[in-house]
Structure formats: C-alpha cells, structure tokens
Amino acid sequence: MSSTQEIYESKWIPKIQAYRQKLADQVKPYEYLVKDIDTSSPTFNAHAVIPTLLTPEEIKITGLKAIELVNAQKAGELTAVEIFKAFSKRGAIAHLLTNCAMELFFDEGLKQAEELDEYRASHGGELKGAFHGLPISVKEQMKFPGKVTHASYVAFLDNVVTAEPYSKFTSPIYDIVKTQGAVFYMRTAQPQAIMHLDTHNNITGRTTNPYNAKLSPGGSSGGASADAALAGSVISIGSDIGGSIRAPAAFCDLYGIRPTAKRIHSLGGLSAAVGQKSILAAQGPLTRSIEDLEYYMEHLINDGKPWEYDTSVAPMLWTKPDLGKEITVGFMMTDTIVEPADAIKRGLEFVKEKLSSYKDVKINIKLVNLDPALMKAAYTANLNCYGQSVNKQRKAIDDIGEPVLPLTEFYYGFEAKDNDIAANNIAIDSLTTYFFQQIFVKEGLDFIISPNSPNVADIPNNLRYWGYTSIYNMIDFPSIVFRTGLTYDVEKDVNGPVGVEGLVFNKEDYVNAPICLQVASVKYQEEKLVEMVKILDKALGL
Amino acid sequence: MSSTQEIYESKWIPKIQAYRQKLADQVKPYEYLVKDIDTSSPTFNAHAVIPTLLTPEEIKITGLKAIELVNAQKAGELTAVEIFKAFSKRGAIAHLLTNCAMELFFDEGLKQAEELDEYRASHGGELKGAFHGLPISVKEQMKFPGKVTHASYVAFLDNVVTAEPYSKFTSPIYDIVKTQGAVFYMRTAQPQAIMHLDTHNNITGRTTNPYNAKLSPGGSSGGASADAALAGSVISIGSDIGGSIRAPAAFCDLYGIRPTAKRIHSLGGLSAAVGQKSILAAQGPLTRSIEDLEYYMEHLINDGKPWEYDTSVAPMLWTKPDLGKEITVGFMMTDTIVEPADAIKRGLEFVKEKLSSYKDVKINIKLVNLDPALMKAAYTANLNCYGQSVNKQRKAIDDIGEPVLPLTEFYYGFEAKDNDIAANNIAIDSLTTYFFQQIFVKEGLDFIISPNSPNVADIPNNLRYWGYTSIYNMIDFPSIVFRTGLTYDVEKDVNGPVGVEGLVFNKEDYVNAPICLQVASVKYQEEKLVEMVKILDKALGL
Structure with missing residues (x-):
C-alpha cells in the first residue's frame, strides 16, 4: 500500500499539472506580447507596463467605467465583442504578469459577447440588462455551473457538485449577473484554505502584486485584486470573512466593499469551513472607481433582486441617500x-x-x-x-x-x-x-x-x-x-x-x-x- | 455546611415568597370580584366568566381595537386614565383567574396614563405616539429598566443587571414602545428555563388556559396569551425561539406573529441559553385581532425604528403590499x-x-x-x-x-x-x-x-x-x-x-x-x- 505522499504524487500531481496546462494553453496566444518583458526585477511593476502592450483603442475601452461601456453599447459606439476582446486581451496579459487567474475560458466569453450583440441587434438596440457586455471576473470558490470548483483545495480538483448537503446549488452570482448581460471568462485565484491575506496555493501557485511583484496582491481575493487593478475585467467579485475583499483592494489601489453579510446573496461559496455561523462571509466587488462599485451594487440589488435566489438576503432596494449638511x-x-x-x-x-x-x-x-x-x-x-x-x-x-x-x-x-x-x-x-x-x-x-x-x-x-x-x-x-x-x-x-x-x-x-x-x-x-x-x-x- | 437543599429553602424560598406576596398585594383590591367564582371546576372557562365581572363601559373599552382606542383619545371621547382603569381591572381579574402575571405595578401604570392625558391636554389634543394610552403587557424575560428580571430562574431573583457582558442594556422594547405612549403595568409569566410549551415555574406557579383551566395556555409566552385572551392588555408581547409566541396564541384563540428574526429588535431578552446563534429568538405581539397585530408591527417599525436601538435589525419600513389577483x-x-x-x-x-x-x-x-x-x-x-x-x-x-x-x-x-x-x-x-x-x-x-x-x-x-x-x-x-x-x-x-x-x-x-x-x-x-x-x-x- 502506498503512503499518502506517494498517492499525492501519483494521483493529485497529474491533476494539478493538467489544470495548470489548461490555464497555460488559454494564454499561449498572448505569450508573445510579454516575452520581452523582464518580470524578474524584484519590484516589477505590471501596472506600469501593461499599457505599453495594448493598442490605444484597447487602452481607451478598458479605461471606461461600467456605465460608459453600457452607454457606448446603447449608442451603438461599441459592441460587446469589441469590449470583450479588449478586456480579455488585457486579462490574459494580467494573468501572464501576475498569475491572477485560476481558470480562463476565452471561447465561452467570446460566445457570450456575440450572443449579447445579437440580442441587441434583434431587440432594436435594447440591452439585456445593466451588465450587458461587461466582463466580470469571479473568485474561483463561487461554485460555477458545470465547472470544477476546488476553492484551492487539491482534494476538490474533481468537484463539480460537492457532497455538502446544500451545495447542490451553484452560486447565484452567475444567474443574477448573467441575466443582466455580464460576460464571464475568468475565475480568479485564492490561497490555500482561502484563509491567507496573501494569494498562494498548490494548484496555480502565487499571485503577485501588480504594482510590485515582490509584494502580495492581498488575499484571499488576490486574484480578483490583481485582475481588477490591471483592468482585465470591469469589475472583479471577491468574498470576505476577515478582510478577503478589503486587504486585496487596499494592496492594489482599488475600491472594495464588504457589505453587511445579508445585504446580498452568499449561497454557493465552496469552503471547508462550512457550518460556521458566528462570523459570516460576504461577497462584494473590487473596482477601479467608486462609481463602478456603486453601479454593481445598485444593479445587482435593484435589478437582480438577490433575495429571489437566496432567501437569507434582506429585500432592501439600493437607494440614493442624502448625507445632509x-x-x-x-x-x-x-x-x-x-x-x-x-x-x-x-x-x-x-x-x-x-x-x-x-x-x-x-x-x-x-x-x-x-x-x-x-x-x-x-x-x-x-x-x-x-x-x-x-x-x-x-x-x-x-x-x-x-x-x-x-x-x-x-x-x-x-x-x-x-x-x-x-x-x-x-x-x-x-x-x-x-x-x-x-x-x-x-x-x-x-x-x-x-x-x-x-x-x-x-x-x-x-x-x-x-x-x-x-x-x-x-x-x-x-x-x-x-x-x-x-x-x-x-x-x-x-x-x-x-x-x-x-x-x-x-x-x-x-x-x-x-x-x-x-x-x-x-x-x-x-x-x-x-x-x-x-x-x-x-x-x-x- | 448546609446542603444545597437547605440553602435553597433558607435563602431562596423566602425570596420566592416575597415575590409572590408582592404580586398578591397588587391584586388584593380586586379579590372581592372573584370570591364567588368557582374556579375549581375541572374545565373552568375564565373567558366566559370575565365579562360578568365588569361594567358595560369597561366591557366596551376593553373590547376596542388599538386604532379605536387611539382615535377615541384623539377625539376626546376617552382618556388614557379611563382606558388604563378598564384594562388594568380586567388584567387584575385575568391574573386572579389564570395566574398570567409575574409582576404587576398598577400605580406606575396609572401615573403613566395620567402623564399621557396631561401631555394630550398640553399639546392641543395631540397624542404622544401610535401607542398613546395603550396598556401593553410584556413577557417578564425582557429586561425591564430598574426592575428585577429573572426569566423564571429562581437564581436570578435579585437580577437587575445581569453579569452577561451585553446585558447591561435593557430590552429596547420599553424605550421604543414607551416613546410612542404605551402604558406598562403587567409583566407576563413564562415557564422554567423558558423552554416549555406550557407556562409553569417555581416562582409564581402555573398559568391556566382562559378557555379551560385544565389545559395549558401554551408556552413559553403563556402569561401573554392568557392576558391577551382575557383582554387585560390591548397587545401582549411575547418571544419565540421554537413556538413560544405561536403555541400560546393558538391555544388561546389569538393572532400571533413570529417575525423574521432580524425584522425587529431582539436585544435584552434574559436567557441562560445566551450565545446560541444557530436558531435565533424573535419578539412579537399576541392580539385578539389581525388589525391589532398589524397596528403594532407597523408602528413599532415605521415610528419606532428598532434598528436605531438594535443594529442587527434590517431597516425595512412596514409597507402595504398588494397580493395581486x-x-x-x-x-x-x-x-x-x-x-x-x-x-x-x-x-x-x-x-x-x-x-x-x-x-x-x-x-x-x-x-x-x-x-x-x-x-x-x-x-x-x-x-x-x-x-x-x-x-x-x-x-x-x-x-x-x-x-x-x-x-x-x-x-x-x-x-x-x-x-x-x-x-x-x-x-x-x-x-x-x-x-x-x-x-x-x-x-x-x-x-x-x-x-x-x-x-x-x-x-x-x-x-x-x-x-x-x-x-x-x-x-x-x-x-x-x-x-x-x-x-x-x-x-x-x-x-x-x-x-x-x-x-x-x-x-x-x-x-x-x-x-x-x-x-x-x-x-x-x-x-x-x-x-x-x-x-x-x-x-x-x-
């Protein structure tokens, strides 16, 4: 009988290698862009470098806010495919420079963008919803329908639906946001046990800080922060039970919210810490502007009605408050x-x-x-x-x-x-x-x-x-x-x-x-x- | 050294006796009313008997709904003192017939009612709030400012502020409802450990069902249900972690709501089960009509803003929904x-x-x-x-x-x-x-x-x-x-x-x-x- 170590090497290492290979295959077409970049300098600054690898048009598109991207599509000035191509190229480079993604699926993303353009064409220019054509990355641990979700546990590398009683339901984030036209192509990295303030795991390795590769991008939503800081997505969704949205946001010069735990949905996050109810995890966006953060929260809540997916959510609409004088x-x-x-x-x-x-x-x-x-x-x-x-x-x-x-x-x-x-x-x-x-x-x-x-x-x-x-x-x-x-x-x-x-x-x-x-x-x-x-x-x- | 039993008898029995005596002293002036009632029949029906002990005017007042009592005061047709006198007399009889109260304080209640009448007189007929002059009884375990709260534990008979870290705060119910003009004069009975579907404890004994003394009034809010069924109060407030509002309501022909746990305040309930967060207790009213139940919930929430007292409450206003066709x-x-x-x-x-x-x-x-x-x-x-x-x-x-x-x-x-x-x-x-x-x-x-x-x-x-x-x-x-x-x-x-x-x-x-x-x-x-x-x-x- 083999030792645990031998089984790990014979059974699990090949799975890790296959998983990594799949990820590497996705970005292979973009490798030529970064081949001359010296990422080995101790404080390598991906954020400063990335614009040099893009066309002015790509820089312009990926520099737009969510509302601007939506309005540009409404006005017929941009298509979802154009938006997707600019962001996904930038996302691929972001991954090559910081190792921020755990899973990439460019073909699916492109197909979604094409369908959204068709929708718009066949609906007299009307958009599908508030997130029409917006590439949004999601932390890997949020159970994605039909894909493996492992939460950085090697042991869960085959997990499509886990054995936990209530995890037969995938995370409602996909339904809620996709119904409004979001485009998915990247699932972002998180650390082992999802309980570091850093982002390092045995499946895809370490994610680096976009401003200084020697530093951490934060954790546990450190793939999300590296992606958002380098504008591989319009918005990156993380989760937070002790700082896992906010440490990454702060380390990468972003805005990030940990809402009240039951303000939005929280079902469908894979964790080995299931059943702990003293401190509740919450999902939230990491963004480059407060306007994008607000846009996400407002439309997620008012259009998405997360309480229709997760009954624990308080059905409170997002309002425009007056702070007074x-x-x-x-x-x-x-x-x-x-x-x-x-x-x-x-x-x-x-x-x-x-x-x-x-x-x-x-x-x-x-x-x-x-x-x-x-x-x-x-x-x-x-x-x-x-x-x-x-x-x-x-x-x-x-x-x-x-x-x-x-x-x-x-x-x-x-x-x-x-x-x-x-x-x-x-x-x-x-x-x-x-x-x-x-x-x-x-x-x-x-x-x-x-x-x-x-x-x-x-x-x-x-x-x-x-x-x-x-x-x-x-x-x-x-x-x-x-x-x-x-x-x-x-x-x-x-x-x-x-x-x-x-x-x-x-x-x-x-x-x-x-x-x-x-x-x-x-x-x-x-x-x-x-x-x-x-x-x-x-x-x-x- | 004495045995536990000896200490119980020498130290605690006198405290119980003093507590009972104080309660008995309160209803002594009303005893003559019930002296000819044969409460010993096995299925004694207090509900049928109580109107025979009241004047037509008292029956009329105690038969009014909350909104009618409020409107009658607005119109100058009834004073808070008149309302208090009718309900407190009925409450005293209710207690004599079912043992529903744990603590009575008629003098304080009368003083509150007098102050409310003065308020109305000095404010051009305006009322203090939605509960102006309404006698509302509250389950004993809700920590009352300045009074002993024991939650039916003999060991807590001296407890004014308990040693629990967060119980230095009394229940917000008193502030919220009193600010709106409620009158308190009765704290209602609950069973030992507050975990029976019946109401029986070693301090004040057993509460009986107002419709049939052989039966239970339900529990743990069985003092509240007996009081509400016999109209000793306009509204009785109970609490519920497994059925403690609803069993008593159902057993006594009442309406009773257990709201979503964080819809209203829940701080300040004394319990030895503190720290258990898997299933949360909730407070709620027991009433003789759905209109009274709605009136309480609507004004508690919209006027009382319980989230300003207990931050765990979701700040959602009470609305008037349309159920559709x-x-x-x-x-x-x-x-x-x-x-x-x-x-x-x-x-x-x-x-x-x-x-x-x-x-x-x-x-x-x-x-x-x-x-x-x-x-x-x-x-x-x-x-x-x-x-x-x-x-x-x-x-x-x-x-x-x-x-x-x-x-x-x-x-x-x-x-x-x-x-x-x-x-x-x-x-x-x-x-x-x-x-x-x-x-x-x-x-x-x-x-x-x-x-x-x-x-x-x-x-x-x-x-x-x-x-x-x-x-x-x-x-x-x-x-x-x-x-x-x-x-x-x-x-x-x-x-x-x-x-x-x-x-x-x-x-x-x-x-x-x-x-x-x-x-x-x-x-x-x-x-x-x-x-x-x-x-x-x-x-x-x-």
Missing part, C-alpha cells in the same frame, strides 16, 4: 492591538487634514478611543471563531498529503481546542453593542475611517494580522476600502507596524505600494458609505 | 413526523374548503409534500441546537437546588452531548434551501398553511412536540397564527396526534379549546402574511 467622522488611528506603519499613519493624517478643510458639507472630525481589553478579547474570539473550522480545513489538506503552505501553517495555529462557540458569540455580541452604542451612537458618528491593514501591501510572510478588517466582519458592519492617492515613500515611511507576530520590516520592499484606507458605518448603510467615499474622492482630489 | 397556498397536512389530531385536521380541511370557494381573489390550493428523511434530520438538528444550551440552563437551576419541573426534565433530555454545532448549522441551511427552492419557489407558493401544534391546547404533560412551529424558527421564515373560529368537538375530534412521545389523549379534556392554525411565507414577508390573514378572516367569516 453635516457629517461626523471618527478616526480610528489604532485598534490598540497593532500600531499601523508610518505609511498608514501618514494616509490617515492626510485624509483627516483634507476632510477638515472640505467645503461642500461640514465635516466634524473626532478621534475614536477604543477599550484595549475589549479589543483584545474580540480578536481572540475572532481567531477562535475561524479556529472552529481548522480541523475540517486541515483534514481537506492533510488527508491527501497536500503540502501545507507557510501562511496555512500559521492559520492552523488558531485551531480552537476548547471550541466554546457560545462564549465567542457572546464576545461578538458584546463587541457589536459596544461599537454601536458606545462608539457610533454615543459619539454621534456617521462613519469611522481607519487603517485597513497595519501596512501597505506587504511581503507574504508579514501578512499575519487581520484585526483592522475582521473587526467589521465580527460586528457585521459594512466597510469600503478607498484610495488616498498616496503611495509608499521610502523617506517618510521608515517604521513598520508594531505588534504583528514575526513581521520583518524592510523599507526598501514597498516601492510603489499604494496607501488605501477603510471607511465603515453601522449595519445596512452601504449607500451612505458610497456617498462618503465620493466625498473622500473629491476631498482628496481623485 | 391570484394567490397560491400550499397546505402542509402533516410534517411527516407527527400526524395532527382530528381537531387540527378538521381545521385544515375547513380552511381549505373556505379558501377554495373564496371569490375576491383566485386562490390556488396545493398540497405540500415533504421529504420525511430531511424533516426528521431537521428536527434532530433542532433539538441539538437547543440542546447546546442545556448545560447552562441546568446549571442555573441545579446549582441552587431549584426543583426541576417535569417539562424541564423532558427538555434536559435534549442536551447535546457531541455538540456538533457546525453539523447542525449545515442541516439548518440545507432545510432552508429545501423549503425556499423546492417548496416555495418550485411549487410557486405564496404561503404555507399548516398545523401550529399537533393538537389544540393540551394538558401540560402532553406538550412535547414543537416541530410544526420550530421548523420556521430554524429556517427563519415568518409565520402567523390565525383563528379558524372553530373549537374542539368531542363528537368529531376523537383522535389525538400520532407520534408524540408519552402523549395521553383523553377526548373529554378539550372542552372549548379553540382551533387555530399557522400561515408562513418566505423571509421578510410579514406584511404579505398579514394581508393573507385578513383574507382568511374574511373567508372564514370572522
């Missing part, structure tokens, strides 16, 4: 557990200053002072909640002898031995009431602006603290990552974060890393958050 | 686990027949066929979910030597030994998807009408199956108990339920027991449910 913003300069790096502090001060002198509405600035003991207990509860699932995740990896990657090993360390789920739930409820009553209501805050991560995009091994994002997963308050327009400055940003286990800060590593922050509100205030980010954009001159 | 109703004649008693079957057939011949809208009738294996697995998961908390509930009772009542002993039997919370959550999600996709969506159902309990109001010892109500707690679909207008018929209803552990059916026991049923929809469709119940009322000639 006076806004109060709390700045959380530290969560009291990890002190952010200089770059993040500089970003916070910059935003604070710009908001203070903003003229269109009055913005009151307050500082958020948190209870260190409560924050510490909350983070412990957070790790214990995720840790409830470690035994299952470990089993899915270890049972077939799949190698355990370093950040998976780190994550395994949170395995909850006593598994006191009720105690963790009480800690979460306590934290929720604290943030709602003592921070938001008592201080009269409309929003909290905070670090999103302790640092800008970091080297993978440093990505070991998710407290700034996971706090909002725990209390289920929505938050959006926004751009500051600043980037890391080796002269100014000389100190790294304080308090992250095992972190090695080398200031030469962060060249070109964007500085992004996070803004949060109380539950179900997604629309107000979007309006606030528009104000931020304006205040910051973006 | 065609409605499809599925009849669940059995849940495949317990076959209902003849009385319930007769009720279902009666409603089916009346709906079939209903003229105002077209009503399509379908039969709901459930998967027995899935239903059985679901009920097992249900018991396991509640069973997660048994060790804590047991501790709160056993540690001080509080006697364990028979239905508590029965409930202890569900203690989850393996405590596989994730597996239970998966079973719940599976059931939710099944009911949503395979039952509602696939069959095109708008509503499901089903038994609410296996039988009409039963003798306490028979109350050992909650599958018909708990199914909707598990999948978090809202449901309303509605009246059929029928009562138990000893000639026709000769068979009891089949499949309830230890049930002893004696057909002579059920004299005057009302027949009520349950109607459910998918999540967040509370308004549609109310409209459907109005149709049912009309179809049934109520």
